[in-house]
Amino acid sequence: MIHRDMICPFCGCLCDDLVITTEGNEVVQVDNACTLGTHKLMGAWKNRLKNPIMRDGGEWRDASYEEAIEYAAGVLLDADRPLLYGWSSTQGEAQGLGVSMAELLGGVIDSTTSVCHGPSILAIQEVGHPGCTLGQVKNRADLVIYWACNPTEAHPRHMSRYTTYADGFFLENAFRDRKLIVVDVRKSETTSIADEFVKVKPGGDYAVFSALRAIVRGRADVVPDTVAGVSKEQLVRIGAMCKEAKFGALFFGVGLTMAPGKYKNIRNAIELVDELNRYTKWTLTPLRGHYNVYGSNEVFTWMTGYPYAVDFSRQIAFYNPGETTAVDILARKECDACLIVASDPGAHFPKACLEHLTKIPTVLIDPMHTVTTPLCRCQIPTAVNGIDAGGTAYRMDGVPIHVKKFMDLGYPSDTEVIGRIFERIQEVKHP
């Protein structure tokens, strides 16, 4: 069977033009997707955990869904401070259930945002976000900046769908008329195609943004001859390019959010874009990683008021990243049970956090055997959203897209499994 206009459940680009060919329960061909998306779609029907598994002392054993769900509910109900983490690679419907469950339990709910673009959100909360949908960039931008990111490797179709290689309504020859500036601490595949490559010393992004802001507002006089490895001459040239553009678009990645200063780097980037808007049109967009991490922020926000890291211990939403974020809670040993949904902290969290995960009852809801599997006491496999499950996802620019199911392998969706755990919890909390 051929399925057209399918949605890729890999990165925040959320490409929606895939053509997927299936034969029975097998994906035989994927067209239009990048290597990352193709790999996920071609392989996802393999490598699935066959059934729930549980640990008995030093042994793994198979379990029924019934038993695993019962166990998960029990662990969460017993906890004084349960942590519900993950939520980026699942559908919005499951995320909403997760929030309601955290609220009823008096737990903390956090998404992978906190180790991805959480700092971007902290910055937006200080100064706002001059943004736009990606089609706006595609049709108008004559200057694109990629700052501390590597779309060629992490968002491979970003440039062909939305920037450098995309057609633009207002650009006669989009490829020729669009300039590209890349800023990074190292050379990468993306830097090699740039009109201008700015090599910044590690940890120097903040200083470079400050210098550009001063230059754009006509105060180049205060800027020293070099700033974090970048010559003043180059900075002045770039400042001029930015002001001359008719529509500029700044994209940035975790190279800014993870570097020293964290959210202050992003704040400075936003304030540079604000400054540029006094002269011409500029927008800024974080390159979000997981295909639906932005959805978790949206759902959390309308339900709790906060995009991530929400603590319901006292039945009132409280938010303070650095205190209510997963890495801090785990490293400080502040939770006594953990439910992980659709994410892999085993692969992405510092070691100290993993040590605590193994010491408390940890339940993992994930279709695959992942790095986190050895750390938990129970894993419940579910269907993969965009393959054998469907639901809502939000693209990196906030556009909501319905992710479609195109085959059935007999697994329950995240929404169903979490719904069943939630039902058990409601039976106890709302008898």
Add this chain to the structure above:
Amino acid sequence: MSDLLIKNAFVIDPINRINGEIMDIAVRDGRIVEDVGQGAEVIDAGGHLTLPGGVDSHTHICGTKVNFGRYMSPEDMRAGREARRGVKHSISGYSVPTTYANSYRYAIMGYTTLLEGAMAPLEARHTHEEFSATPLQDVMANTLFDGNWGVMEAIRDGDIERAAAIVGWTLSAVKGFGIKLTNPGGTEAWGYGKDVTCIRDKVPHFEVSPAEIVEGMIRVCELLRLPHSVHLHCNNLGKPGNYACTVGTLNLAPDLNEKRQTLYATHVQFHSYGGSDWKTFCSKAEPVAYTVNNRPQIVIDMGQVMFGKTTTMTADGPMEFNLYRLHHDKWSNHDVELETGSGIIPVLYRRKNLVNSIMWSIGLELALLVKNPWQCMLTTDNPNGAPFVKYPEIIALLMSKKYRDAEFATVHPDTGSKVVLPALERELDWNEIAVMTRAGQAKALGITGIGKGHLGIGAEADIAVYPLKVDEIDPSTEYQRVIDGFAKTKWTVKRGRPVSRDGEILVHGENTTIWVDPKIRPERDISRDPRFVEMFNHWYSVRMSNYPVQDEYLRRNLRMETEAAI
């Protein structure tokens, strides 16, 4: 569903010309009926003021922009926090509260139907997701067409039927309710950081003027026979001297529809400014109200400003950037490709500030100067002028000259020379308030026929009982009692079920989403038009097949099919 009988209700129901009669209201299966049997649940209204459930014909409660207002404002969430209890979820927020907070607070004030004022079609799915999390009100979304490429091209080419085909298809596809134009043409110009200054400017590249967009869309609206008229946020919002542009725009609207207005102009307070800069800024509510009084085809809403903190949010991107340059506080902007824009900034309206004091006066002046209450609705453009929880204070201000004078004494001392408010003696009565907060709003939206805004037989049993004894209160002196009374119902009944009592939320409900589905001849189906499909798939960043909102996003919904004339 069980039967309900509300006894001893002091009913004001303007649509059915009932102005203060003690009656019993019988409810069966969510509708008002002649009579119910013995087994019905009984609510004794005890002679208290009983109105049809409140209708807000212009508010911002759900969708991309509203949620971004929350997302960027953790400081706003520090106010209005309440713990989870029983069926009630925990809530947070003051000017940009969570969906549950909006829903509970509206319910406690007796509101049962809400119109989200601005939904970008591309992001409609988001609005519908939040509608599902707004449990206690029926909801609908005005759909933004101010910078729609296909529409602007069709209007430029003089092909109104094509414009209607695009609008009709879009409304059906995104499950929208009516046509919203926000700074028509200006949002497209903002794509390159520009704006239009008034209705005769040409939109860059598209070579069409705001006036042509407004006039064209009025004809589109009537061709599609939509229940609601074109809903317009005029160009030039918030700028000194903009009243001339507003009056010019209002004069564009012909009288085409006998059932309702042909043009609904929203938050007109923000568009009734005189002067040529902030120093000479003054009220021009009089010429605007004069225009409305002479043109029965116009309905406006106030967009009242109340003092305090709030968050401004609108699809009018360029206006928000101007505000940012004034306040230098945080600023968010979100342009939506081929369709519209939006912006958000937090503001603080201060009594000590002359401009803010004049704005406060203008909204009240409009409501008092427009003679026919069916032509002026009570709103704050929530949360732009103030959060909707300020409505009871606005009601009291309109009912009491004494209260207005007391408040006027606290605003900037120079305000008197810039406004006419102190000279206005009019005090609105209970019936007029009922018109401006439900009956008139339902009529303007064209939803009285589906049982909104009145309490006649067959109407939806959306009923608000306020702890107010009309015979025992003199609103012109006892304004605090009016405020308290409208702030919290004794009972709010939604679709025949009590949902709140004395400020307590009783149930976790499920709303109905009301949307419009114009029936267009198949040969005019724009989704089969090669030029349109080509334009769509080439310049949008989503495929056309992934654009329509799937039925599963509307749990409970009411489809209003219209017989389009194309």
Add this chain to the structure above:
Amino acid sequence: MRIILTMRPRKNPFIPIEAEGIVPSILMTGAEITVWEGNRERRLDEVFEVAVEGEAATVEEVEVVLRGDTSRLKRVGEYMDGGRITVEGDIGMHCGNFMKAGTIEVMGNADGWFARELCGGTVICRGDAGHYCASGYRGEKKGMTGGRVEVFGNAGDFAAEHLAGGEVVIHGNCGDMAGVEMHGGTLSIGGDCSRPCGNMTGGTCTVLGCAYGMIPTFQAKGETNGPDGKNISAFTGDIANRGKGSLLVRRYQYLK
């Protein structure tokens, strides 16, 4: 009146306890207060041994003493309006937040958000303070607006972020981004720090050690006399933000 609260041993000593009721003016009334251990609400005496000595007519005569492992005890002294709190060991996050009057003295270390959004009174830490000492809250434009914070050890990152008024004295070193976004008040750092005062628009920050990674958009204003009488380099900025703050540093290094 002396109220001595001694933390009882706990089954899980890592679960944080929120105790915004531990404020002299509340405790002096003898009101029954509760604290939250994770999602469980507990009576004060379930968590602490409570001993009361003497009486007090006004809040100024009240001293609350905290003993035992109070390193995970949060929000102590929130909205405090007078009297004194002495913490004999370490204290958890948000100690003294929104405090208006009185004195808090921590003999050990203080965790993050120490004296957050302080309005008045004196908050002292004899050991080290964590990140966001004397800072603001997420999204809020103004941080601390008044009062005095004194840390004898070091402070972490983002010290005095959004400072709008009052006085912050760190005798030791500060981490990264001290005084970032500050628009009023004074910040004095006895030792070194990195990247001080980015985006500053007002107020005065003095660094008696070395400012590493100096923000490149401050305008040099020559030498002046430091608070210790020795010469110090004066800067104004942050020019990137149209700022007019005053930054005085003994030594500085740019990230070239």
Add this chain to the structure above:
Amino acid sequence: MTFLFNTGRTSAQGTGLEHKSGPEYREATSVCRMNPVDLMQLEIEAGERIRAAGPGGVVVLRVAASDDIPQGTVFVPLGPYANAVVGAETHGTGMPDYKSVEVEVEPTDDPVPTIDQLMEAVGGLAYLEEER
């Protein structure tokens, strides 16, 4: 020798994400890219192994040479190996120092551990599908 340790996404790491128990993911995430000059100074060659010690702990990695990596820095893709070195300090932001951490690097003959070994070292229990 002290190096600045940097992590990031790569497409090899990305494609491995969906099958992390497979060998491709292990290969993709246990490689440490360094400037050739630094390799010479450490007296090792590409394909050999180093021990990297950072605030979070110690891990053995396989070395690859890359001119794109500035001298004095090393690059390890995001994943369990990088995270054995990264500390859990977030500076009150929720985000650990995945970029710009200082590490001590020295040559070693020790083998690169498997991911299961890394997880068992923190108290986990490997799940071996083939045994089942």
